[in-house]
Amino acid sequence: MTQQLADQQARIQAVPASGTHAPASRKRWSGRARRDFFIFLALALPNLLLIAVFTYLPLINNIYYSTLDWTLGSATATVVGLENYITFFTSADAVKVLGTTAAFTAVTVGGSMALGLLVALALNSKVRGTTFARSAVFAPYVLSGVGVGLVWLFIFDPGYGVLAWILRGLGQQSPQWVNDPQLSLVMVIVVYVWKNLGYCAVVFLAGLQSLPQDVMEAASLDGASSFRRFLSMAMPLLSPTTFFLLITTMLSSLQAFDLIRIMTPLGNGTSTLIYEAYLQAFGAYNRAGYSAAISVVLFAILLIITVVQLRFVERKVHYS
Template identity: 45%
Template sequence: MTSADPAALPAAPPRSRGAWKHWLLFVGLLLPNLVLLTIFTYRPLVDNIRLSFFDWNISSPTSTFIGGDNYVEWATSPDSWTIVRNTVIFTIAVVGGCMVLGLLLALLLDQRLRGRNLVRSAIFAPFVLSGAAVGIAFQFVFDPNFGMIRDLLGRIGVHTPDFYQRPGWALFMVTLTYIWKNVGYSFVIYLAALQGARQDLYEAAAIDHASTWTTFWRVTMPQLRATTFFLSITVMLNSLQVFDIINVMTRGGPQNIGTTTMIYQVYVETFQNQRAGYGATVATVMFVVLLLITVVQVRIMDREGSR
């Protein structure tokens, strides 16, 4: 068996003019996005990580390099782990509440019901409202003296919890407010996914006399897997960035850090305590944790999709 003569092999066809046009179009469309991402996302991210190794008062023109002291202080501070606990509880409650309620509402309003379009609009409307405006409105809802919750509980003889003095109830109040505002997002995404589901699978399930529960788990949920994965990431990222509702309703209290989350701690340390380096440290820790969680979620989704 002899090897082929390289000179005898046919030459590769020259790149056509049409292929170059497609390549230039690709570069022309991609380059502006890469430039914007570099300026407004990647560069600030790198600068934030660099700043976390400095002690810098934002009112001072100079900063002092202190190595990993900010990270050591964060890891050894009891307040840090209380704030992490608040963040985890808030995030899990928001992700679970928004996704479960959004799915249930989507399943209900995917049916042929009278006035469903009006109800759909009413559910989605709070999502486009200002978080600060929603926070101010719900301050009156949860007011222990004359709020709506006090009135409703008083009618059945139940004492109104002190939402503004007890950290547990304050965190519950903020979480419920955020879920009310943002459940419309999950609802709309799930509703769109349900309307695009394969109807032949439901017809096959009906022919097999599958129960409603079986149809939901065996037909509906597998088709919503990609949507659920997408929502689990986006809702989690959005919940970790909540600032306006917490700032308006509790300002991170009661008892100083009763409802403080990590993103709110970044604001407090940077702009109130004027410790921009320490605030950058908290932001960097958040970034690393979110990156790891997202990587795990993507790997799980890829594994599920390859089955």
């Protein structure tokens, strides 16, 4: 009862209070706009500052560092201009690192998309348990790359791994997966695809389920086989999904680090751009300037892919 009274009083008081301000509406308006201005800053500024300092500033700093001959931890550095880039692109490293990056990216993107599409088609069937299977297949994508890398390193162990045991059963000797440069790349690619194909599968599945059912059904009634329907109807209609996946998986493959670090710490055959940049700065050499130059090269590649994506999305890769 008293509460109600107090509320009423507050309301009565509030009315004339705002009333007195009403005539000076122009002034009040600007006052309100100014208050909104500060409220906006209070709410958004911490996040915006963090993004500016830890996302945008590093891009500029990286370009600056890439022009230095600088040992990480040392107080002095000399400006050398483009020398780090020249050193990188004229060394044998460049061919090796860019080749490894291209191979790793191409095979992981192709592999996880192809297998992801197959799994998506299996998940799209109308049998029980697809919901569970969908979650199960997606699970590796959210797991720690370090944990997953260790589990698979054990499976690939030439002495006591499951794979060696299977190969022994077939009368074969297990190869030295980690020590052989080519095989170590194969090993990391296999594990990477295992970890990421569920993502592709779930995205493809969403695409398949959003296909216009009436059109697919009409084709089915016209006697088109399911393979035919898939090839000449589902695939073209899925092209926006395919393009989206191509870009996102390419971007994440180019940034793959955890598995490479845990399975092949020394790099060797698995030194992609990102891993080479890490090794140069934080491995044995502490060549900060050189590492920054490699990072800038990587960033340029990622930027080109992103720009291509944005241009295509604007033009809409769409059939509907």
